Amino acid sequence: MTKATIVAPSLGMQPSAFRSASIFDELGMKQDPDNLYLQTIDAVLTAAEILELPHHLKIILAQPKNEIMVHFPVMMSDGNYRLFKGYRVQHNNALGPYKGGIRYHHDVSLDDVKALALLMTMKCSLARVPFGGGKGGVKCDPRALDSAELMRVSRRFMAAISRHIGPDVDIPAPDVGTNAQIMAWFADTYQTMVGSTSRNDALGVVTGKPVDMGGSLGREKATGQGVVDVVSEILPDMGLPLKGLKVSILGFGNVGSWTGRLIESMGAKVIAVMDHTGGIRNDEGLNTETLALHVAATGGVAGFGAANSATITGMHTQEGAEPISNEEFYRTPVDLLVPAAMEQMITPQNADWIDAKVIAEGANAPTTPAGERKLLERGIEILPAILCNSGGVTVSYFEWVQNKTSTYWDVEKVDTDLNRHMVMAARRTQLARQRYEVDLRTAAYIAALEQIGKVYAMRGIFP
């Protein structure tokens, strides 16, 4: 692979100096260097500048089309009522209906949802799935809600946003803190609200549903599968075959655990994992299937294999794991680090500790601009999120197509078509990198923006 000769200008920015400052001023946006939305749009606009996109497209993309904010009351199991805040941001629909997950997390904020919606616009374009970008969230701690409360929150949120979404308008999906069961409640609520004549068509209003209720085979593992497809496409050319590859994973939820299980099945060794409960390490390779069962039973990786940890070094067994600190996790020498937890987790401090050759971003926006600058200076390659984690939205697209045509695909077809999309997205990114001599994140944005620019040029701007 060609070495980057131009590092995206945004990566070299000073904390208070965005590359796109003039556009932020033009749009009256307050310039906070730690703001995830500004960091994200600054990197996208930098790519737009290199691509010489017209100014009017830059200002269109710099703000979402719609920002919907709702407050809704829910009765808790103790009989008291709580007021919840929810968001749905619709960033851009030039390429198709808005598409993007809904997150349940106590830190959900409008600007974070805006950043994630923008990344969806870029991701769908790069993957060439006919969707625009959206994202949503409810500010809550799903682990602190019982199942009945979770159902009422989900149904009430769906009712609150129902007139803004639809199978041809805006199609939510799972994200952090949400799952197939919550998608089933969303779909049922929406179907009930639209009435019996549109009931069947309405099933496609969300993706990531349970397979028995219009979901697609292969959707649950799709994001992890996509990460592994991209890594398999790119790493061998860098002299890093998957067999024997040493991997560490930050976050062991949907994306992290599937990436771990699938990459292990291809001969790699997952030697360190960290989530919100702690970190664990086993240089012989953790048994990721057993670890996933442990996480499902206990809520996190902490304590995994503790009973066997004393035997790890002596017996070379996969069964145990040693607890490690946050710093020890990042300092673990690996070929590949997969951040698959939350945004902005790779900072300049832990970027100095990271002992990896390549980072494949399973999570959205896991790397801060300052962290990224350090990593690139140290020669650590970053495979960007809009490429690596586009497998989820790609299989969501397959689910939507299956719903529209009342068909079910077998898992072999899903996996084959997903692999083709991932390989093509990786090639588009590498091609843009070679053509424009930029880092891979900027290249992925350029490849995405090329398509959006082309479509806007054909459509023009109404009226």
Ligand code: NAD
């Ligand atoms: P998840 O809720 O299943 O898992 C999140 C993981 O992050 C958990 O293991 C949790 O312990 C860990 N985590 C949270 N806070 C942490 C902290 N402070 N330190 C260490 N670990 C922490 O969520 P997910 O669906 O796997 O999503 C993970 C990331 O991938 C998010 O950025 C999400 O937007 C992105 N993503 C998800 C999908 C999908 O299909 N689920 C698709 C594309 C992108």
